[in-house]
Amino acid sequence: MTTTIDERPVAPAVRPRRARALPYPVLLIALAAALVASTLLATGVGPVGVPAGEVARILLHHLGGGTDTGAAADLIVWRIRFPRVLLGAVVGAGLALAGAVVQGVVRNPVADPYLLGLSHGASVGAVLVLTTGAAFLGALTLPLAAFAGATAAMAVVLAMARHRGRLLPMRLILVGVAFGHLFAGVTSFMLACTDSSAAQQQIIFWMLGGLSGAQWATLPVTAAVVAGVTALLLLRARRLNALVLGEEASTALGVNATRLRWYLLVLTTLLTGTVVAVSGGIGFVGLIVPHLARMLVGADHRRMLPVTAVLGAVFLLWADVAARILVAPAELPIGILTAFLGVPFFLLVMRARGLATRESA
Amino acid sequence: MRRAIVALAAVLPLVACGTASPSPAPAGAGGPVTVQDCAGKDVAFDRTPQRVVTLDGYAAQTLVRLGVADKIVGTGFPAPFTVDTAPHSETLAKIPVLADRVPVTEVVAAQQPDLVLTSFESFGGPAGSPKDADLVTMKAKGLTSCLRGKDKAALTDLTPTYEYVRKLGAVFGVPDRAERLVAELQARARAVAAPSGAKPRVLVLQDNPVAGQPLQTSGAGTIAHALITLAGGESVFSDVSSMHAEISPEQVVQRDPQVVWVITDYTFAKLKGQELVAAVKANPLLANTTAGRQGRIVSTSQFLVSFPSPLNVDGLEQLAAALRAG
Numbered sequence: 001m002t003t004t005i006d007e008r009p010v011a012p013a014v015r016p017r018r019a020r021a022l023p024y025p026v027l028l029i030a031l032a033a034a035l036v037a038s039t040l041l042a043t044g045v046g047p048v049g050v051p052a053g054e055v056a057r058i059l060l061h062h063l064g065g066g067t068d069t070g071a072a073a074d075l076i077v078w079r080i081r082f083p084r085v086l087l088g089a090v091v092g093a094g095l096a097l098a099g100a101v102v103q104g105v106v107r108n109p110v111a112d113p114y115l116l117g118l119s120h121g122a123s124v125g126a127v128l129v130l131t132t133g134a135a136f137l138g139a140l141t142l143p144l145a146a147f148a149g150a151t152a153a154m155a156v157v158l159a160m161a162r163h164r165g166r167l168l169p170m171r172l173i174l175v176g177v178a179f180g181h182l183f184a185g186v187t188s189f190m191l192a193c194t195d196s197s198a199a200q201q202q203i204i205f206w207m208l209g210g211l212s213g214a215q216w217a218t219l220p221v222t223a224a225v226v227a228g229v230t231a232l233l234l235l236r237a238r239r240l241n242a243l244v245l246g247e248e249a250s251t252a253l254g255v256n257a258t259r260l261r262w263y264l265l266v267l268t269t270l271l272t273g274t275v276v277a278v279s280g281g282i283g284f285v286g287l288i289v290p291h292l293a294r295m296l297v298g299a300d301h302r303r304m305l306p307v308t309a310v311l312g313a314v315f316l317l318w319a320d321v322a323a324r325i326l327v328a329p330a331e332l333p334i335g336i337l338t339a340f341l342g343v344p345f346f347l348l349v350m351r352a353r354g355l356a357t358r359e360s361a
Numbered sequence: 362m363r364r365a366i367v368a369l370a371a372v373l374p375l376v377a378c379g380t381a382s383p384s385p386a387p388a389g390a391g392g393p394v395t396v397q398d399c400a401g402k403d404v405a406f407d408r409t410p411q412r413v414v415t416l417d418g419y420a421a422q423t424l425v426r427l428g429v430a431d432k433i434v435g436t437g438f439p440a441p442f443t444v445d446t447a448p449h450s451e452t453l454a455k456i457p458v459l460a461d462r463v464p465v466t467e468v469v470a471a472q473q474p475d476l477v478l479t480s481f482e483s484f485g486g487p488a489g490s491p492k493d494a495d496l497v498t499m500k501a502k503g504l505t506s507c508l509r510g511k512d513k514a515a516l517t518d519l520t521p522t523y524e525y526v527r528k529l530g531a532v533f534g535v536p537d538r539a540e541r542l543v544a545e546l547q548a549r550a551r552a553v554a555a556p557s558g559a560k561p562r563v564l565v566l567q568d569n570p571v572a573g574q575p576l577q578t579s580g581a582g583t584i585a586h587a588l589i590t591l592a593g594g595e596s597v598f599s600d601v602s603s604m605h606a607e608i609s610p611e612q613v614v615q616r617d618p619q620v621v622w623v624i625t626d627y628t629f630a631k632l633k634g635q636e637l638v639a640a641v642k643a644n645p646l647l648a649n650t651t652a653g654r655q656g657r658i659v660s661t662s663q664f665l666v667s668f669p670s671p672l673n674v675d676g677l678e679q680l681a682a683a684l685r686a687g
């Protein structure tokens with residue numbers, strides 16, 4: 001087994017040349033402000049019309065510690081719409097970060113949690129629960145099964161990808177892709193075998209992904225895990241830069257590449273498993289958003305990871321708004337929207353940034 | 362009386378804002394009732410539901426026949442109404458339609474329902490539609506139809522339909538009307554029950570078969586299978602069980618159906634209604650079967666036979682008449 005030869009210029013931390021570049025802190029603050037504004041705006045939009053003033057009043061009432069009033073608008077805005085918008089932001093940030101880290105770890109620009117079989121593993125866990133109707137842990141059964149599936153998938157992939165104690169990117173990708181296909185086959189097989197059309201519908205919905213499962217009860221767990229893992233990833237951002245340089249270079253910089261890969265992949269599994277468990281398989285975010293971030297601020301993970309998280313949050317939040325209102329009062333699977341909104345935006349930024357993409361990992 | 366109820370329904374949403382839901386005069390005895398959901402779990406009603414959302418037209422069709430249509434504040438998926446008949450079709454036409462398909466959670470919540478009904482097997486199937494947890498959030502009870510028995514045995518009679526009618530009768534405080542409706546449906550079903558004798562082999566098709574692709578049929582766990590049994594036929598694919606089972610064209614030829622029963626109006630079918638029936642009649646794959654040679658191809662709308670509803674018996678009457686005509 002050989003490693004790939006890195007032909008890219010060894011300059012991952014080089015900032016792209018930009019004519020009218022915003023200073024980084026200004027950019028980050030602007031993005032954070034955009035996230036907050038998006039959250040509020042998105043809460044005002046939905047299949048049931050609630051006037052903006054009413055939405056603001058309800059949000060202020062609850063954020064100020066108020067309780068449910070029993071009115072329909074209150075129920076819709078506070079119990080149904082707002083947690084969903086927040087979940088969109090959390091899941092978007094989590095998926096984008098997971099993608100960014102996996103791309104760095106395996107040094108491959110088309111990597112994302114799907115490539116390593118993580119999302120497919122989560123699907124197997126979820127579909128097992130849906131087809132057998134098992135509910136040994138009540139409402140938490142499905143998310144926990146999905147999380148267990150992702151963890152098991154990662155464990156299998158890591159075990160098979162290990163070679164003489166080392167964890168090599170190319171092997172990881174090959175084993176990940178192979179097992180991803182196996183898991184996808186298992187899922188399709190269970191889908192074909194189930195008799196219940198209700199279970200079939202749920203499985204298909206789960207495979208396409210969506211945020212309609214948002215609940216105040218489960219949101220804090222997801223948000224806490226995403227926030228915690230994000231913090232741990234940011235602490236390793238500098239070493240991730242070294243890892244991107246390649247095995248020898250990172251060793252020369254005093255980084256144990258295999259150990260760091262293990263550490264980062266375990267964190268990514270935790271991240272992916274947590275968000276996929278509540279939202280199903282939402283594709284594309286983990287693949288595209290990290291590249292957008294690199295185009296904006298360069299490939300240095302210390303600068304790029306926070307931007308990735310915020311961009312992912314804003315992106316998925318608006319994709320979900322579109323999913324909710326385009327065919328209202330029905331709903332579109334969010335995967336359609338992430339592709340429809342993401343590709344034009346991505347191409348736009350890529351063209352505008354020109355050469356900057358050359359340096360992205 | 363009807364006008365007064367409609368007027369009251371129009372005022373209710375306004376009254377409901379900011380206060381606990383008001384309680385208009387309940388129809389009949391509105392005492393506490395406990396019924397069981399499909400998993401055998403108790404669902405307790407302190408009083409008769411006053412604001413009901415039916416996620417699909419089937420549930421509304423059942424309530425109309427129980428005389429409690431005025432409790433429906435909105436319905437989704439009204440397509441089954443197209444096959445209903447007077448006088449019920451006029452009542453159904455007056456129900457506010459929330460969505461052409463199953464409405465999403467927000468739209469259901471805006472109605473502030475105290476009961477959400479579906480004749481599908483579970484909540485949360487269609488994208489964005491309310492799940493069980495969402496019903497808890499909006500403080501509404503939920504009931505589904507129970508199509509499949511616990512043992513997943515083949516469905517050979519209309520027990521799920523009758524049980525659903527009885528359950529709704531209990532919940533709405535009109536158990537007598539439910540019993541009368543069930544008795545009437547059972548009498549009609551008995552009237553068309555075939556004399557014992559040779560059982561024609563029936564193939565259910567949900568779409569026009571395409572060469573080289575599997576065919577879609579209704580398996581043993583469906584209302585369609587029950588109707589074939591009741592009408593004195595025998596399904597050629599009793600050994601598959603799901604609602605949209607895929608079967609091989611080779612098996613169709615080998616099992617040689619004597620009658621093809623086309624169930625029309627499925628959303629995935631490329632042709633609708635009689636166009637689909639005509640296409641099936643011209644299909645070369647079926648030309649080699651007894652049904653094809655003898656031209657015994659009959660049809661029924663899926664809105665009569667897909668999910669538990671009193672109109673299942675209309676579907677049974679259509680099928681029984683067609684089987685006898687051959």
